[in-house]
Amino acid sequence: MSELSNKPTIRLLLVEDDQIDRMACKRALAQHDDYEFMVFEAETGNQGLKLAREERIDCVLLDFHLPDLTGVEFLSELAEASGELPMPVVMLTGSDNAMVAVDAMKLGARDYVVKGSDASGDAMQWLPAVVMRALREQQAILDKTEALAQLREAEAKYRCLVEQxxxxxxxxxxxxxxxxxxxxxxxxxxxxxxxxxxxxxxxxxxxxxxxxxxxxxxxxxxxxxxxxxxxxxxxxxxxxxxxxxxxxxxxxxxxxxxxxxxxxxxxxxITQDKENARELYYYRRRLEELVAQRTEQLEKQSGILESANARMDHELCERKRAEAALRASEARFRLLLESAGEGIIGVDGKGLCTFVNPAALAMLGYEQAEMQGREVCATIHPGAAGNDEQCCTYHAFHNGIARRGSDTFHRRDGGVFSAEYSAHPMQVDGKVVGAVLIIRASG
CATH class of the missing domain: 3.30.450.20 (PAS domain)
Incomplete structure (x- = not known):
């Protein structure tokens, strides 16, 4: 960009052996209102290839007939190992060989401009517009390639999280x-x-x-x-x-x-939950049987020993307390079953939260947006600051070591709760990229 102009600069390589045609191209480019063109000139194909590889070229204007190379040979040399051109190429062709330029476009050239004059006057007047269109097409291709790469990366991360x-x-x-x-x-x-x-x-x-x-x-x-x-x-x-x-x-x-x-x-x-439910049902039935047996004994004693009213009252009180204890026990077990659910938190290689499910949010008292990107160790174990090995996820995402146990976790409101946990490393191609923390509240 020149010191006197604030227009964006386009670095353009002009490969043309005819000096008059080069001057016509530069004159046409200078007429553009929005961009300034910095033109690198080459009279032969090999000179052009050297400049294309050494300079940061945005676009190439290529004459098909050069002293040492044809346009097809130039494109073949310029193409990368993948067969793709590193920058857009616009062909310069005479009015009598436009089909040659079309063939060059099949090899990767973006467009072509006919040198000389056409029925409407100077054909070179369209040169800046053709160059800008080629640059826009190139940018669209780059944007699409980047978007596809980001999509593949996101899919890989999601699959890794799901499969861990x-x-x-x-x-x-x-x-x-x-x-x-x-x-x-x-x-x-x-x-x-x-x-x-x-x-x-x-x-x-x-x-x-x-x-x-x-x-x-x-x-x-x-x-x-x-x-x-x-x-x-x-x-x-x-x-x-x-x-x-x-x-x-x-x-x-x-x-x-x-x-x-x-x-x-x-x-x-949920096999373990089913087993717990069966045990709960067994103990509840056992308690009911014990209460029923005790009640039967009290009724028999009441019918036989009317004089033992005081003792019978005592037994009835015991019965009521047993029934209350039974109801309280049933309520606690029912609450445990209704609250059953595992909290799941995904952690990246830096210890930051990448995923959290509703059960974990409910346990910790955070909203989804608050947990996303948050440092997990500092959130659930504030005391681990400066000593990450105290955190239950540290060994999983840092050393690739699974860990199970129980711990005390901190909520957003400052409260704490105890829970059993298991932390599993997430690996991609044998490399630890994070961890999955599963929290089962202890009750």
Whole structure:
């Protein structure tokens, strides 16, 4: 850019052996109102190639007939190993060989300008507009390439996060009920390779326990017919023959233009929760039996010993206290079951939050926007500042070591809560890129 001009500068390489044509090109470029052209001149193809590689050239004006090279040979030499030109090229051609320029465009040239005059006057008047159009097309291609690269990176990060979670994620077809299109590697916990579940059209249905199959089929049928969310519990038979309970939750993925696309869901192993529920039911029934037995004894004593009213009153009070304790116990267990849910937090290699689910937000008292990008160790363990090894996620994202245990976590309002946790490293190509923290509140 010149010292007297505030216009943006375009660095342009003019490869033309005819001095008069070079002057005509520079004169036409000088007429542009919005940009200033810094022109590098070359009389031969080899000189042009040297300048193109040494200078930061934005665009090339190339004459097809050069003393040492043809335009096709110049383009072949300029092209990178991928076969792509590093900058846009506009061909300069005479009125009698426009088809030659068209052939050059097939090899990567963006456009061409006919030297000399046309029916409307000087054809060179269109040169600045042709150059600017070529530059805009080049920028559009670069923007698209960058966008695709960012999309691939985002997809890789999402897949990495999904496949590091303990839960099983899947995508099912809406055209063939039950047919799986994708299932995460966590399905191996049942003893089957992911590929085995993608074969055939039954998907999970082929491994559902016989007692749960009818209920599961009805739930799936309602989702496929009405595109409503899916939520059901059933047992899957592992390769070893063991039955494990799973919670299956899924939603129909829709597109504004194409409508419903697929069914995307998650399978959570709730076997331990089911066992806890059975134990709770057993103890509740046992308490009811004990209360019933004690009540029967009191009734018998009341009928036989009318004189033992004082003692019977005492026993009745004990009974009421036992019933109150039973109700309180039932209320605590019911609250525990209704609050069951694991908080999941994704952490990058710097310890910053990249993902947090609603259960974790509820536990910590933060909004989604507040947690995103926040330093996890400093948030849930303020005391870990300056000593990251105290943080439950540190060894996972820093050393690639999984860790399980229990700890005290800090909420946004300054309060704390105790929870069991497991921190798993996230790895890409053998390199630790972050961690997944799963928090199960201790109650």
């Amino acid at each position: 979670m303990p839960a099983i994620t899947y995508i099912a077809s809406l055209d063939t009920p039950g047919q799986l299109l994708y299932v995460s590697p966590q399905i191996r916990q049942l003893g089957f390779a992911p590929e085995a579940w993608l074969e055939g059209t039954e998907g999970f249905l082929k491994q559902i326990h016989a007692e749960d199959r009818e209920t599961a089929i009805e739930a799936y049928a309602a989702t496929y017919e009405h595109h409503t969310p899916l939520r059901c519990e059933y047992r899957l038979i592992a390769h070893s023959g063991q039955a494990r309970w799973f919670l299956d939750e899924a939603n129909v993925v829709r597109d504004e233009n194409r409508g419903a696309l697929c069914l995307q869901g998650i399978l959570v192993d």
